[in-house]
Amino acid sequence: MSVPGGDISLLDLPDPPSPGPGQVLVAVEAAGVGPWDGLLSGDGWDVGLRLPAALGVEGAGRVLAVGADVSQFAVGDRVLAHEAPLPGGSGFWAERVLLTAADVAPCPAGLTPSDAAALPVNGLTAWQALATLGLSRGQRLLITNGAGNTGSLAIQLAAAMGVEVTATASASATERLRGLGAAQVVDYHDQDWPDQVDGQFDxxxxxxxxxAAAAMPLVRDGGRLCSLTFDAPAPERAITTTDLTVQPDATQLAGLAKRLRDGALHLAAEPFPLYEGPTAFTRVATGRTGGRKLVLIP
Structure with missing residues (x-):
């Protein structure tokens, strides 16, 4: 579902090749949609697409075939994955996708395809960002865009660690984010929002x-800042700053999927038929998701 030049449209594409060594072929049951998908068809994020191709770097489905040396999966297994680069040159917004077996996680029984497909990129990003920050129980964390899918998952994961979370979001999201574990929610529409929080975040x-520039003065000397939007300021006051790019990790994803299945994490998925992919992406790109993660169903 893409063409050279960045346009997103419906395409009739050939099936991926048969899996080679270390690969699995998956029948897609649901695929996640994120703002990053707009980068895939241009020069923004090179994930190995060979355009025209299907977009999508996350999803869930059933294994159709495995490479000769793949032993951890069998035909019929339910799986989920974030994959980049895409070994078949095409992504999850399709009926089938070729994946690297080492990046694929088993989908726990009881987790629906829509919920599974909604998790990989946002869940792994939140997990890896918190690992980068290295916070521990009793420390304080500031999260901007706490109402987004990554932010809301980070709130939940951090709160479960015993970290005190302050998040920025719209006023309408305050009750929801407090329910997810945020100790304080500040309305980002107020340009003076940094004055409403106590500084010295860890x-x-x-x-x-x-x-990131507004958050930096709120971090204590020797603290850490992790940016998901590639605008981390230069280090100062012994603060470590990082621009994070999410990486596939099957072990981390399997753990997150179990938490989601068990109700320890909450992520609202909204399914769309695959042919409405361009419409779903437009909603994501313009921020009109209402706090939901949009997924495509073939």
Missing amino acids: GALTAAAGT
């Missing part, structure tokens, strides 16, 4: 573009 996770 870490900051900036998931909204343009917020």
